[in-house]
Amino acid sequence: MLDIKYLRANPTEANQRLIDRGVEDGVLEKLLEDDSKRRDVIVRVEELKAKRNKVTEQIAASKRSGDVQSADQAIADMQKLGDEIKALDEKLNEIDNNVAKQIAVLPNLAHADVPIGVDDTFNVEQRKWEPENYNGRPQAFQEKPEWLKAHYEIGEDLGILDFERGAKVSGARFLYYVGAGARLERAVYNFMLDEHQKEGYTEILTPYLVTHESMYATGQYPKFEDDAYQTKGEPSLSLIPTAEVALVNWRRDEVIPEEQLPLKVTALSPAFRQEAGAAGKDTRGLIRLHQFNKVEMVKFTKAEQSYEELELMTKDAENILQKLELPYHVIALSTGDMGFGAAKTYDIEVWFPEQQRYREISSVSNDEDFQGRRGHIQYRDENGKLQFVHTLNGSGLAVGRTVAAILENYQNEDGSITIPKVLQPYFGSEKIDVNNAK
């Protein structure tokens, strides 16, 4: 949520920054008009309430002193005032809700660093990384050999990814991992969690169903309600679209002791997404599923340290790819390509040799105080004043996409898969063989 005081004080600047984030011109103007109406009503109703409080005190005093007559007179006078207050309160309530609704759907403002642009063509590459030693693989398969297969073909040929039965049981965009496939997935997320723990993140296991209030605090609701799965009945719960929701809300409505900041947590969870609006995109393979595993990192930080921590968190995600020896690059997202709550985002994209292109495998964002404000997550600064924490979130990494990247980058001409060195202790062997993929 944006700070209404900032919007009031800097309407022109705020309007331009909102336009950069894809908000229509005029939306802010309407909001500020209603906000001004709101304050007019507050002034009026508070005057009346102050009067009522005074008279009520007098009534109490009269009754104590036994002056029943003047008390009765005052009570009769106050009846009308009570009705007025009630009517104004109702009106104020209506305006309040109206203003709250308008501000709830405004995205976060972008940090000054962020490239301005309407879509992903304005993103800017920050750096590129390739392993020195490809374990005997042709370098990034930049000249694509004829035998090179897409990850889903390898997976199906080896019998370790079963998309067909996934579709039978749950529909499109679901799958079964079988044997070595399931084990590889487990090796990957165990490796990731261990790495993050070494960097000081506390491992958390979270609920996967959360209230609408939680979805509001992290910014999924009310604007993106169609993207989530919800349970029937009261209260309706939402399946988390990312562990970020469960991790950030962990400390909702709390004041975090300053000395605990930055507070770093990590969690493995399935992520459930309707993928509304992605029909026909990435229909094959592990790239875009309704349910996928992801290891997520979240940080709660003080305001002045959040950008430094954003760089560090990005490095923590990159560290995983470097140890897995997978080529990637880091890009800074433009104002038009960032998510709703982000003030600045780096995407990490990993090389898929069969597609001959980079695909997103991690997204690391600083939301500044956007979520802290929505979810009332605070800390006391050195002056003892309450401040909203800054929150950061990043995939570290999407597990399914990592498995896909390993299958494509580590495939051999005979159809077998070499297991990346760092995963071998987790996986239990060095290879997935063609004839023995269990």
Add this chain to the structure above:
RNA sequence: GGAGAUAUGGCACAAUCUGGUACUGCAACGGACUCGAAAUCCGUCGAGCCAAGUUUACUUGGUGUGCGGGUUCAAAUCCCGCUAUCUCCUCCA
């Protein structure tokens, strides 16, 4: 799922039956005593949120007794609904 109990400042609690400035203690903060500290004494102390005014820190008003409603001139107190916690029963991994 059924029954009962509980929810009040940072903490512990009183006021709830019988509506009328939310008690007290601890902690915290300021001061006195002291070379200094402890003890003692005096004083302050409802966090937060909203608004107005002076301008950066205050002042005033509103709100604030788990949450949401209702009754009333007035609600911690009466009425309705909800949530969480505890106990018992039931069920279960």
